[in-house]
Amino acid sequence: MEFIVEIIFECILEGMLQICYSQRIPKVIRYFFMVLIALFFASVIGMIAFLGIFLWNENILLGIFLIAIALFLLWGCIVKVIKSGLLKR
Numbered sequence: 001m002e003f004i005v006e007i008i009f010e011c012i013l014e015g016m017l018q019i020c021y022s023q024r025i026p027k028v029i030r031y032f033f034m035v036l037i038a039l040f041f042a043s044v045i046g047m048i049a050f051l052g053i054f055l056w057n058e059n060i061l062l063g064i065f066l067i068a069i070a071l072f073l074l075w076g077c078i079v080k081v082i083k084s085g086l087l088k089r
Helices: 002-021 027-054 060-084
Strands: none
Touching: 002 027, 027 060
């Protein structure tokens, strides 16, 4: 079951990324999919950071670890967007 969900999400995200890079698709649609992808990754990173802050009182080491993972993922997403050239005019 997990494999099927993983394949579905992979196909959806890969399709949206292909649309973002395609010059034949209107800019409005490309920007819409860019925002959807950004919201997806922001929600995942936000949930990890929130869990780290929430667990800070119970297990400080786990809280620090989860916050570090969230910051690392945020840094990776920013570097990926800058290197991919999606923000170029």
